[in-house]
Amino acid sequence: MSDASLQPEPTAAVPSGDDAGFRDFFALLKPRVMTLVVFTAFVGLLAAPVAVHPVVGLAAILFIAVGGGAAGALNMWWESDIDALMKRTSKRPIPAGRVTRDEAFAFGMALAGMSVIMLWLATNALAAAILAFTIFFYVVIYTIGLKRWTPQNIVIGGAAGAFPPMIGWAAATGSISLESVLMFGLIFLWTPPHFWALALFMRGDYDGAGVPMLTVTHGRPATRRHILVYTLVLAAMAVGAAFTGIGGPVYLVVAVVFNALFLRDAVAIWRRDEVMAEADNYKVEKHAFKLSLWYLFAHFSAILTEATLGRFGLGGWA
Structure with missing residues (x-):
């Protein structure tokens, strides 16, 4: 092109x-x-x-x-x-x-x-x-x-x-440490399902501009599968980070709740076809996208909370 x-x-x-x-x-x-x-x-x-x-x-x-x-x-x-x-x-x-x-x-x-x-x-x-x-x-x-x-x-x-x-x-x-790499990984693995959920109900823009978004080159069924795979890997890494230097009980609760919700939406997206999605105006895909907007904020707020508590000897698993 x-x-x-x-x-x-x-x-x-x-x-x-x-x-x-x-x-x-x-x-x-x-x-x-x-x-x-x-x-x-x-x-x-x-x-x-x-x-x-x-x-x-x-x-x-x-x-x-x-x-x-x-x-x-x-x-x-x-x-x-x-x-x-x-x-x-x-x-x-x-x-x-x-x-x-x-x-x-x-x-x-x-x-x-x-x-x-x-x-x-x-x-x-x-x-x-x-x-x-x-x-x-x-x-x-x-x-x-x-x-x-x-x-x-x-x-x-x-x-x-x-x-x-x-x-x-x-x-x-x-x-550079394991903890900083884990924070990098949170954003890196979150980005694809976040934007692919958006692309599922905004495909017209990418088609018209000729941008090879996954929805355009491989189709929506493949995009739905990719969203599920990335969300599974993201959830495993996000929850696992709770047991490192940036984690703790507060972070673990946030990670479990938000990753359970994100996985629920990813599975729902994977199970749908275009007929179902168009029938309800991509309700599930839009919900997943909106949830993803809060996902990073919640995780990084929890990391910040653990760090703040740690200043007073209360953070982490100590």
């Missing part, structure tokens, strides 16, 4: 950048995604077994957030052609004509460079290196290299979104 085949029709608005304002450049940062980046990085920072000065901690979270926003801006720069073809993204700053591609690229690159350098100065080289790799992975490997070519794009892209807690942990400890 060539980039040219995905370009908007000649009648589409041509970005001039003349009307660009603060809101437009802020929108390039993908603030909703940035919220997840900030929260998970914050949990990674506080869950680490090393006390961090509040000023250093705030600086680390700020620069991680800026780095995440830079990746979002560069993603929008490259994907402005397909954004113009999808209903849910057509009003973004570049396809809407409020910001030019060149402006978005310069903005993203400047923020990327600044975030990595400042995180290095504020914390350590390892945290900065992981942030730099995260931006590179998301923009070059995922967005430019693989998203338009493989139905495993969501799996690959999920890795980029899973790095923030590792960055937060590294900012505090200067190292």
Whole structure:
């Protein structure tokens, strides 16, 4: 598939950048995604077994957030052609004509460079290196290299979104550990069923834009099976994490409840066919997607709670 085949029709608005304002450049940062980046990085920072000065901690979270926003801006720069073809993204700053591609690229690159350098100065080289790799992975490997070519794009892209807690942990400890890898794994394994559930009832957008989502390339029955398999693996890992340094009784209760609910929905999705799904307007798939929005928040909140209790000698299994 060539980039040219995905370009908007000649009648589409041509970005001039003349009307660009603060809101437009802020929108390039993908603030909703940035919220997840900030929260998970914050949990990674506080869950680490090393006390961090509040000023250093705030600086680390700020620069991680800026780095995440830079990746979002560069993603929008490259994907402005397909954004113009999808209903849910057509009003973004570049396809809407409020910001030019060149402006978005310069903005993203400047923020990327600044975030990595400042995180290095504020914390350590390892945290900065992981942030730099995260931006590179998301923009070059995922967005430019693989998203338009493989139905495993969501799996690959999920890795980029899973790095923030590792960055937060590294900012505090200067190292990578089993606990930080487990937090990475939570996000990495959660991402495919989360987005595939969305793709089941939003397939029209991906069809029209030519994005090889699993629903498009392998069909919905295969997507339903993939959702179940990933959810099973995710549940095993999420519950198992309760017995590591980031877990404890509070986390175990949260993990058991939310993974039982997520598995229930995954099994229900697997058992359905398109006739059943269309008959109730994809009610089960939409429920699974909404539940998945709370899934990560609940797990990382539980990790944060265990870390906070641990400060008072009450967390974990001790």
